[in-house]
Amino acid sequence: MLFYEPLFITIFPAFYAVYLLTGGVSARKWLLLIASALFYFWGEPVFVLILFGSTAFDYALSFQLNEPTPPPTRRLALAAGVAGNLAMLVVYKYADFLADNLNAALSPFGAHRLPLLHLALPIGVSFVVFEKITYLVDTYRGTSKPAATFRDYCLFALFFPKLLAGPILKYHEMQDQIAKPRSVEWSDFGTGFLRFSRGIGRKLLIADPLGSFVNTVFAADPASLGASHAWLALGSFTLQIYFDFAGYSDMAIGLARMLGFGLRENFNAPYASRSITEFWRRWHMSLTTWIRDYLYKPLGGNRDGDVRTYRNLWICFLLSGLWHGASWNFVLWGAYNGLFLTLDRVFLRDVLERCGAVIATIVTLFIVMIGWAIFRSDSPAHLTTFLSALFGMTSANDALEVPAELPFALALGAIVSLLPATAFYPVLVRRYEASRSLRAITIAALVVVYVLAIARAVTAPFQPFIYFRF
Structure with missing residues (x-):
C-alpha cells in the first residue's frame, strides 16, 4: 500500500x-x-x-544474547540470528x-545448470533485515535489553511508516518509544x-515527472542518444532518485510524528556536498550510519592504519552496492564509491577544499552523477554505451521528445537541491526562522x-518508489 494512493488516504x-x-499504552500498541x-x-x-x-x-534468541549467558552461547546465538536473517535476504534477493553467475562460470565445463527460483522480491526486505540485525547486535553488545514483549519487538520490525523503505532504524533508538508511546499532541x-x-x-510533483522521461531514455538504445539527451536524462535521474527517496523518508517521518514517534533523519541536502565523503554523510544517512556501526567498526574501522582503513571502506561499499540490488552494476557502483572515498582520504578532499566551495561542489556533483549512471544502467554494455553518449562519442541525433512538465520539475528540483x-x-x-509571516x-x-x-496521484500514471526494489 502506498502513502498517496486513494485507499491509504x-x-x-x-x-x-x-x-x-x-486510551492506554497497551491498547494503542x-x-x-x-x-x-x-x-x-x-x-x-x-x-x-x-x-x-x-x-x-529473533525474540527467542535475544534472551541468550546478554548476561549471564556464557560468552560461547551468546556468540553462537548471535551468529544464528544474523545468519538466519541474512539467509532470508539471500534466498529472496540473491x-x-x-545461480545465474554460477551457471555462466560452469557452462564451459558442461555442468548441469542450477534451476532459478524466480521468487518475487518482498517489498522492503533489505530494510527489514537490517533493522532486525540491529536488535540482535544491540542486545549482544548490551546497548539495549531484549524487548519487554514479543508484541513490542514485532511493532519495531513492522512499524508501518518506515516499513517499506526506511529510514533504517536501530533498535536502541526506538526501544523507549516502542515500550511506552507518548501521547499525541496537536503540534x-x-x-x-x-x-x-x-x-x-517531492515524490509526485518532482520525482515522478522526471522519472517518466528517465524511463523512456534508459529504455532506449543508448547508441541512439546524443550528448544533450544523455545529460538531460542523467540530470533528471540525479534529481529523481533524490526526491523520490527523500520524499518517502519525509512521508515516513511525518506519519510517525503524527503518531507520536520520532524517526531519524535520512537526508541532509546531499547535492550541496563538497566531497564524496561529505556526500555519504548527507545521503541515506540511516544506511551509512548502519554500515559504520555494524560493519565498518567491527572490521576495524580506521584503527589499524591506512591500508586496512581503505580495505574496510571498499568492503563496506562493495556490500552497500550489493545491498541495493542483485546485479553487477550495483557492485560496480559500490566499488566506484569506495574508490572515491579512498581518494578523498589520500588527496582529493584536500585538493577540493583548496579549490573553493563552488569548484568543490561542481566536481563532487559530477562524480556523483557518473555514479548514478552506473546505478541506473542495467548492464555493463548499456553503461559503456551510455557513457559514450554522455561524452559525445556517438553519432546519434537527439530525436526524443521532451515532456512539457519536465523543464518545470527539473528547474524546481535543481533549485531546491542546490540552494x-x-x-x-x-x-x-x-530570516525564515525569525519571520512568522514567512512560516x-x-x-x-x-x-x-x-x-x-493528491490530484496528480489520482490522474497520473502510477510510479512506484525506486527504493521499493531494495
Missing part, C-alpha cells in the same frame, strides 16, 4: 481518529501493530507470515543472481502533516502542495 484518517481516541501488519499484508500476504516467524526466532499532528505534505510533493550550497542560504534560513506562507504552500500532489 481514505483509511488513514479513520485509523488516526481511532488511534487518538484509544496493539492497534498500531494490527494496522502495521495489515498495511504490509496488503502488498505481501505470504511474506508477512515469514516475517512474523523470523521475528519470533539466489537467482548467484505532532501539525508538524507531521506538513512534513508528509513536503514528502508527497543549500549557496552562500546566502544560511541568511535565508535565519505562515510556508504552511499554506505545503497545504497547496498536498492538494496538487
